[in-house]
Amino acid sequence: MSQTLLIKDIRIFDGENEIPSGSVLVENGLVKQVSRGSLNAPDASTVVISKPGHTLIPGIIDGHIHAHIDEQNTVLGQALKFGVTTVCDMHQEVENLAELRSRALNDPNSADFKTASQSATVSGGWPTAIITAHDKSEETLARVATWPDLKNRADVEAFIRDRVEDKADYIKLMHEDGNGLSVKPNLPSLELQKDIIDVAHQNGLLTVAHATSLQGTLQILRLGIDGLTHTFCDQPPTQEVIDAYLANNAHCNPTLVAIASLTTEGQREQERYSNDPRASKFLNSQGKQNLCKCMALANDESKVEYAYQTVRKLKAAGIDIIMGSDSAGPALGTAFGLSAHQELATLVAKCDFTPKEALIAGTSLVAKRLRLKDRGRIAEGLRADLVLIEGNPLEDIDRTLDIRGVWKQGTLCSTYSGLAA
Template sequence: MVQTVIRNVLLFDGRTAREGATVIFNSESGLIESVSTTSVSPSSYPAGATVIDGRGHTLLPGLIDAHIHSYGLHLPPGSDIAGVLKGPLKCGVTTVCCMHSDSENVWDHQKRLKTELDAARKAGETGTVTMSSLKSAHLGATIDGGWPVPIVMANHPTEEVSTTPPKDDTSSDFPQLKVAISKWPKLTAETAADFVADHKKRGADYIKLMQENCCSLAFPTNSIPVATLELQTAVVDAAHKHGLKVLGHATAIENTEIILKSGADGLAHTFIDQAPTKAIISLYREKNAFVVPTLVVLTSLTGEEQTLREKFADIASSKGLIDSTQKENMLASLKAPAEGASIEHAYESIRQLKAAGIDIAAGTDSVAGLQGTAIGPSLWQELWMYVEKCGFSVQEALHSATEVSARRLGFDDRGTVEVGKRADLLLVKGNVLDGLENLWEGDGVINVWKAGIRAA
């Protein structure tokens, strides 16, 4: 029994909503076979198919978190790294996009994912999956001593915050962090092309730039080396020659401007240092760039919106998505803003970018163990902020977490409910378009499928 029929359901296909839909998908191929909004006779259903009556439910594409990190540098010793990908699937997040992690970490995750998917298909009707799909930039285009050394080391204070230690250094209390940092690229404009070619061979799905001088953060401005426009342009040009999209980290307007001028496809954050200017909105339009707001991590950085952290930590805990340690972490915040930095600047930037027709792709910058975040539940919080703080309709928020993210990141096989697309789907009790809270209140997400296979 490899086919599933969901009938009489309210369908949000990633773009628009339609009532009384019937969707048929196949767990063997992992693909959607049929989508209809007209009456379909049960006699035409595939023989032996599992039939689910979707009355009173909403069917959506699997959600995509367009900015997370899959490493375990913030996890307590002995933690299960596989858990990084288990939490989000229960929330309906079928794909997570890592924006900086070493290749060994990515390959380990992908090996587990393949093993699990193969076993689930072999098991047939009883097969289930537990982990979200992983896309990754592998390591970002870092420079010697540059970002993200400060934020990675912030939870593990030493006197050597921005040093690059030898690989065999075990003298610090946090040797695993220092060893990880020692492996990061130390790019120059001359080595940019080789970096991109190597990452393409490693299986990178896109390239991540780092543009941070700490002017919006509670670190001394220009206390770390900062990438030049020449370097960022060299990386972007090389990536585009290899058919790879490029996103750039920036949390301030001046750094956002550099990323946009480099020709990058999008920004991996919005900015918090000041209100948006007409010039930056115009530059976004000129470059046809998109933005992944990551409001969740920005509120953690500024230490604002504690009530929202409490709200979603309670939701995640009550639904068994996080344990007590993870809840404590989700309730905490980084509290590292520069003077004048504010989440209101971020909200206003997204309001104005949305009004200007700029694509908004939903993402959180969640990391397992990073204060104020939890991969999975944080995307619910992110979408809630789009609606409550940035003027999105529920449909627009869900669009940002499905079709927009898939299209702008170049994932042609997912993000919409269409024939031939991956059967990454979630079934929610109630009409989600009437209230985003239906994702988590009451029964909430009652079924998730990844490539046509039901989540455990």
């Protein structure tokens, strides 16, 4: 169990509001008290950290990643170093769940892990297209062949039962029609997708869907999906899609960095982040190489500007935008943990977000929309997932990379063990 911890003389962004100068007391891995002004340590054993000129924010939640297991703990370990205390996996092999959950639960240097488990796939559908575009090994093809091939209501009911047994945190649908892409995967029928959403809802599960075209987004919204895990890049936004989001009270997780990699328009920014000394120290050579490459799966019609336009219009209409990076091993142009910071900066630079609004999208709002009720804010009784930043990211979102301390449930990540009191 973590020690009692008092962080004082710091600016606090609690996930919703700013406290210009305050203190946070942590006991037993939870936030015990948040105070304007100074607090006294409850006893002599309390670890006291005073950091004027610094800002304490909730642990960042990446609402869209795809994890894998390796000896270097590249996913959960790297994410935590970058202040991402929770990752939300959106498609995972069932046999990996126990190991990933064990690392998240037992390793204080690993981010917490939420997952859809296996997504609702059909033969020849998404994400087979993107995976096999980069990896055609016999091992990968054999693994893809084991994924569900949903055909009817009975298949759907069995699939949802399996996800309940897996203790999935939400259900992920795939609705990629290939419009705007250089690949054309098989698309599940609308009847099948409606069955998945309905059966998931009957079991109390949240539903989110992949779609990167305007047409696909409209189709899946009209079936009652709770949220989109991307925005689209094949056409400019229309009032029709804004109305469909509003009618459904659906959220959007636009994954703008991944879309810019898809269209190859993001390479310059990817290289800039890879070479930023605040980031590069946490990336291995392969990670740097992958970050500097692009997925390049879009056709000539697609533009990342369409995605930016859509997010601006959705935001103006009052639709919830949450942060997720779509970081994945085969997803060139992304890096676990780091791409979450780039996504926050992109919301500010391209989509009319203030730094505060971007931080909300990456903390309290993503927690609310993905039903993570015990995190996302610095508030009494919630998990003490905390990030200490030198400077003020509420004025300059780039400062989120100036990390000086990361705590998961009140335990300091060992990367920052040299933090001076």
